[in-house]
Amino acid sequence: MELRNIEAIIKPGTPHFVGDGFRVYNFIPKAGQLSMQRMDPFIMMDYHADFYFPPSAKPKGVGAHPHRGFETVTIVYKGKLAHHDSSGNSGVIGEGDIQWMTAASGILHQEYHEQEFSKTGGNVHMVQLWVNLPARDKKSKPKYQDISKDTVGKYTLPEQNGTIEVIAGSYMNVKGPAFTFTPIHLLHAKLHKGGIAVFDFPAYFNTGLLVIEGNIRINDNRIAATNEFVLLENKGTTFTVEANEQAIILVFSGEPINEPIVSQGPFVMNTHEELNDAFMDYNMGRFGFMDE
Numbered sequence: 001m002e003l004r005n006i007e008a009i010i011k012p013g014t015p016h017f018v019g020d021g022f023r024v025y026n027f028i029p030k031a032g033q034l035s036m037q038r039m040d041p042f043i044m045m046d047y048h049a050d051f052y053f054p055p056s057a058k059p060k061g062v063g064a065h066p067h068r069g070f071e072t073v074t075i076v077y078k079g080k081l082a083h084h085d086s087s088g089n090s091g092v093i094g095e096g097d098i099q100w101m102t103a104a105s106g107i108l109h110q111e112y113h114e115q116e117f118s119k120t121g122g123n124v125h126m127v128q129l130w131v132n133l134p135a136r137d138k139k140s141k142p143k144y145q146d147i148s149k150d151t152v153g154k155y156t157l158p159e160q161n162g163t164i165e166v167i168a169g170s171y172m173n174v175k176g177p178a179f180t181f182t183p184i185h186l187l188h189a190k191l192h193k194g195g196i197a198v199f200d201f202p203a204y205f206n207t208g209l210l211v212i213e214g215n216i217r218i219n220d221n222r223i224a225a226t227n228e229f230v231l232l233e234n235k236g237t238t239f240t241v242e243a244n245e246q247a248i249i250l251v252f253s254g255e256p257i258n259e260p261i262v263s264q265g266p267f268v269m270n271t272h273e274e275l276n277d278a279f280m281d282y283n284m285g286r287f288g289f290m291d292e
Contacts, residue, residue: 001200001237001238002203002235002236002237002238003219003236003238003239004201004203004207004232004233004235004236004237004238004239005219005232005233005235005236005239006218006219006222006230006231006232006233007033007231007232007233008033008230008231009222009224009228009229009230009231010027010030010033010034010228010229010230010231011227011228012025012027012047012049012227012228012229013025013026015049018046018062019060019061019062019063019111019112020060020061020062021053021059021060021061021062021111021112021113021124022046022048022061022062022111022124022126023048023049023051023124024046024047024048024128025046025047025048025049025227026044026045026046026047027045027046027047027210027229028042028043028044028045028130029043029044033231034229034231036132036261036263036268037261038206039206039208040132040206040254040256040257040258040261041131041132041182041184041206041254041255041256041257042129042130042131042132042206042208042252042254043070043130043131043132043261043263043268044128044129044130045127045128045129045130045210045229046127046128047127047210047227047229048124048125048126048127048128049125049227050077050078050123050124050125051123051124051125052121052122052123053113053118053121053122053123053124054121055118055119055120055121056113056118056119056121057118057119058118059082059112059113059114059115059118060112060113060118061081061110061111061112061113062110062111062112063110064086064108064109064110064290065108065109065110065266066106066107066108066109066266066267066278066282066287067101067103067106067107067109067266067267068103068104068105068106068107068138068266068267068268068269068278068281068282068287069103069104069132069133069138069267069268069269069274069278070103070130070131070132070133070138070268071100071101071102071103071104071130071131071132071133071181072099072100072101072103072128072129072130072131073098073099073100073101073127073128073129073130073131073167073186074093074098074099074101074111074126074127074128075098075126075127075128075129075167075250076093076094076095076096076097076098076125076126077095077096077125077126077127077212077248078095078122078123078124078125078126079095079113079117079122079123079124079125079126080092080093080094080095080113080114080116080117081093081111081112081113081114081124081126082111082112082113082114082115083099083109083110083111083112084109084110084290085107085108085109085110085142085288085290086107086108086109086287086288086289086290087107087142087288089144091144091146092114093146094149095149096148096149097146097147097148097149098146098147098152098167098178099144099145099146099147100144100145100146100147100178100179101142101143101144101145102133102140102142102143102144102145103142104133104137104138104139104140104141104142104143105138105139105140105141105142106142106278106281106282106286106287107142107287107288108287108288108289108290110290125212127210127212127250129186129252130268131180131184131254132257132261132268133181133257134181134182134257134259135259135270137181138269138270138274145177145178145179147167147177147178151177152165152166152167152176152177152188153165153166153167153170153171153174153175153176153177154166154174155171155172155174157191157195157196157197160192160195161191161192161194161195161196161197162189162190162191162192162195162197162243163190164187164188164189164190164197165187165188165190166185166186166187167186167187167188168180168184168185168186169183169184169185169186169187169253170185171185171187171199182254182255182257183205183254183255184252184253184254184255185201185205185251185252185253185254186250186251186252187199187250187251187252188212188248188249188250188251189241189247189248189249189251190247190248191214191216191241191242191243191246191247191248191249192243192246193243193244193245193246194242194243195242195243195247196240196241196242196243197240197241198238198239198240199238199239199240199241199251199253200237200238201237201253202237202255203234203235203236203237204234204255204256205234205253205254205255205256206234206253206254206256207231207232207234207251207252207253207254208229208230208231208232208251208252208253209224209229209230209232209241209249209250209251209252210228210229210230210249210250210252211224211225211226211227211228211229211230211247211248211249212226212248212249212250213226213246213247213248214226214243214244214245214246214247214248214249215243215244215245215247216241216242216243216244216247216249217241217242217244218230218239218240218241218242219239219240220240220242223244262274262275263275264279267279
């Protein structure tokens with residue numbers, strides 16, 4: 001086993017609002033170390049750190065918007081989110097749940113605080129990760145994978161160190177329920193104070209950690225705190241994470257698709273022609289229609 005070292009520990013920048021319901025730090029893409037190409041197939045990460053919203057009669061959120069060419073993965077730690085789309089799909093994502101939406105050929109989508117949650121107010125804490133699709137799958141039919149917290153794979157670490165929850169890919173032969181178009185591991189390490197977890201991914205997989213809660217030590221030599229992003233080098237395969245206090249870490253590692261990325265706003269394609277087609281199809285109503 002060869003140790004995989006840290007390339008960078010990145011602090012959150014200035015938060016911004018998406019619509020009026022999501023206060024996020026953007027980690028991917030970011031100029032330099034966290035470009036779409038560097039993190040491929042993970043092409044966007046908005047992190048909504050723990051934030052209180054007061055009661056509101058009208059649910060806060062983001063209005064109807066299109067997607068094409070990739071998948072959105074929404075993970076909720078606190079709060080309750082609702083959504084609906086131009087195909088008539090709708091649902092609620094509760095605490096601990098994950099929604100994996102394959103936008104693919106195109107969809108209109110709206111996300112907002114669930115109505116009863118809005119009335120009482122409360123804390124929202126979540127991540128939205130965009131996962132690129134290979135060219136062969138960008139025009140496939142849109143679909144959803146609604147993954148409840150009860151269906152996530154779970155591996156209990158020895159000596160009461162904690163639990164690894166497997167959303168996609170595998171850990172110690174425990175598999176996650178999510179279907180992925182390319183090889184991806186998406187895990188939560190929920191570690192008790194002093195707990196240690198060992199991870200091993202192929203060296204060429206792009207790999208990162210997001211500290212959701214707590215304070216951790218990586219490879220026994222670098223500290224990362226709550227809301228910080230850890231980028232691992234593409235050298236070596238194995239690294240360790242130790243919790244200095246109760247901690248939750250989002251761990252993700254994926255095989256690069258290694259295809260051209262041409263993006264603008266909510267569309268991620270392979271060529272400028274495909275990008276122009278996406279805007280034309282959207283403007284001509286080919287993604288469908290929905291009420292705000």
